[in-house]
Every structure is written in C-alpha cells, then in structure tokens.
Amino acid sequence: MPAQTAAPAPARGGRVSRLSQLTVPSMPQSVASTAAKSSFSQAPSHALVPPPPIAVKKDPKLANNWKAKSAAELTDAEVIAMPDTEYMNEKQMAFFRLKLVELKRGILENAGETTEHLREDTVVVPDPADRATIEEEHALELRTRDRERKLLKKIEQSIQRIDAGDYGYCDETGEPIGVGRLLARPTATLSLEAQQRRELKQKMFGD
Template sequence: MTEQELLQMPAADYMNEQQLDFFKHRLQQLHEETAAEVAAAREAVATTDLAAADELDRAAAEEENRQRLRFAERKYYLLRKIQRSLDKIEDGSYGYCEISGDPIGLQRLLLRPTAELSFEEKSRQEQKEKSFRKNR
C-alpha cells in the first residue's frame, strides 16, 4: 500500500488492518535503521583513538565522542518510542491520542509515526510550555 492509497481511504476505515500493517512495516523499518545508527555511533566511540599526539587532537576527539554519545542517546530514545508504537499496534491503541482518545490522523502519523498526541493536544501542550517559560 502506498501513502496515497492510505490517504484515499474513507475516514470510517481509520486504523483498519491495512493501515495498521502499513504503519507496522514503516515502524519496523525505522527501528532497523535507527538501531543501525546507534550501533554505528557506539562503534565510532569505541574505536576513537584518544591517545592522540597532542592535546588539541585529543580534545577534538573527546568532543566528537561527546557529540556521538548525544546522538546515540537521542536515537536510543527514538528506539523506545518506536517500540511503544509497535506495542500500541498490537494492543489496538495505535493512532489515537493518549490524552483525548481522538484519532491522531493519517497525515500526522505519516510525518511522525511515533506520534502519541493529536495535533490539538500537542498544540495545547506546547502552549502550556510556552506560557510556563514566560512566567519563570
């Protein structure tokens, strides 16, 4: 099934078996790609030669490792979100907002297959965060 075919389905078919299979496949693919990126980052950190000839080279290598570790940490967090989304497909709650229970929407899920909130709830959450930062 293509994205276009998915979007052309009637609203009444929201999160039917075909749509769930589409997103399951997409999430599994994303999981594999992300796991490979985490493994590559770990390998790069493990093989970095920190016994460089001078202090500048050593400092540059350490900074690169810090950046790789931050990258790997973000990707590892994404792996957990992907797995939560796959679990939701299995329990039947995928595609529905965790707060309101409303459909998240196919367009949003195509852009962010790990989305847990509807556009409206995410906007409300961001507004609260914005006003909280202003009041600090």
C-alpha cells in the first residue's frame, strides 16, 4: 500500500503557506553535505592574513656609490643599493637624519602659513554661503595641521633615536625595519611584519 504523504501544516491564521505548496526537488543528504563543505571551503579563510612584504629592488651598479658621496649627496636608490652589512652605518644614519630634518622644516613652514591664512581671513564676510565656505576651509586646514603636529612629535622622537643609535630597528622584535620601509615612512618604529601583526590584532580585538 503506497505511503500517504502528509498534508502541509497550515500557517498561522489557518491559511496554508504559499511557500509550503511549492515543490522543491529533493537533494540526497550526501550531495547536500558535499555541496555545503565545498561552499565553506571556498570561503576566503585567508582574508585576515597580512600580505607578504614587497622586496626592494637593488641596483648593483650603485652599491658602492655611498663610499664617495656625503649623506646629503646620496639618492634614495643609492641608499637602497647599499650592502646589508652597512645597514644603519654612520652615513645611512646621517642620510635619514637629513630627511627627518627636512620633513620637520616643511611642517613648521606649513604651520606658519596656516597662522597667516587665519589672520588674513578674520574679516567678516556678509554672505552666509561665503562664511560657511571659509569656515569649512579653516576646519580642514586645522585638521591637517593637527595631523602634522602629531607627525612632528614622531619626527622629533626619530631624530632622538638616531642620536641614540637606535634608529632603524623594530621596537618589538629588534630586527631591522629595512631601508625601503624607512624611505617610505621615516618615522617607522616597527618592521612591516610587526606592523601588520599589530593592525591585524586591532581589527580582531579593537584598540
């Protein structure tokens, strides 16, 4: 005797759900399980893994140029080409000190220009739209100067690290930060790997 199929259970209010009336082709349990595992395995489980560091290309032809030049005459490419055994020697330290001093000078000049702009724009403007535009420009400029003020503090700390002979080495691991990273961010105090670990931890657990 053929088995009787149970009628769909009525939805709330006594009405049969339209969804329950639709017939969906059944999928064997093993196929469904395999499909679920496949879709799960394709998920980007490596999304939180930081990307590998990019190697800095060195030009062998420039490897010895630093011996005949002063720190002020060296280019970024010549500093990158220096042998690893000369990492953070006196000339490299002097080179990065000059970069930091120049960066500091530029920030101080920008701060002076901001003061002049604010002093010049103190005249009352009758048009409300013009006043709003000027106030927005002032707010943006002040936010930029605030970020530069924080950077200025890091620059001064980096110069102190150079004077103490600690510049160029990771605060967490003690390993070399790398010339390429320091050229991109002269105030860096962490190696790329340590920085990525810290950012990953902040994403997972918050500040």
